[in-house]
Amino acid sequence: MGINGRLKSFVNDLGLELIFTDMNRSGIYFSESKTIFLSTKLLEKNSDFEISHELGHCIKKHEELSAYYFASESNRRKIEFEANKIAIEILLFIWSNEYDVEKEQLNAVKFMEYYKIPWNLEGYVRESMKKFG
Numbered sequence: 001m002g003i004n005g006r007l008k009s010f011v012n013d014l015g016l017e018l019i020f021t022d023m024n025r026s027g028i029y030f031s032e033s034k035t036i037f038l039s040t041k042l043l044e045k046n047s048d049f050e051i052s053h054e055l056g057h058c059i060k061k062h063e064e065l066s067a068y069y070f071a072s073e074s075n076r077r078k079i080e081f082e083a084n085k086i087a088i089e090i091l092l093f094i095w096s097n098e099y100d101v102e103k104e105q106l107n108a109v110k111f112m113e114y115y116k117i118p119w120n121l122e123g124y125v126r127e128s129m130k131k132f133g
Helices: 005-013 040-044 048-059 062-071 073-098 108-115 119-131
Strands: 017-021 027-030 035-039
Touching (some): 005 017, 062 073, 073 119, 108 119
Parallel strands (some): 017 035
Antiparallel strands (some): 027 035
8 A cells, every 4th residue: 555645745845754664663753864664564554644643753853852751651652642643633634635525524433444543542533523624
């Protein structure tokens, strides 16, 4: 499955490189090299959520919070959730523009299944859809 063209544009507009490599995690953003590394395992499925998640880390400059991130599991979860929220916002923008979807036609289940968004984020997806448009 290919990477969405608008998402590729976001990556390029931020001056980032996107590299698929063999690794034990889905993805990671390295600010020093302005690179998003993704697992090659994602090549067979829609990797747009993982790319958007790593873009979230870049946009929020989470690299500046590394001491906070590693200080506790609670802090790590907060930062990861913030990246997930940004990923959902990016993908909602793409979804609504790619498919010319009206706000009333947004379907959380289809959206989450298409982008392989973890189900623990369903509440935020639905909340975001209400505000969207």
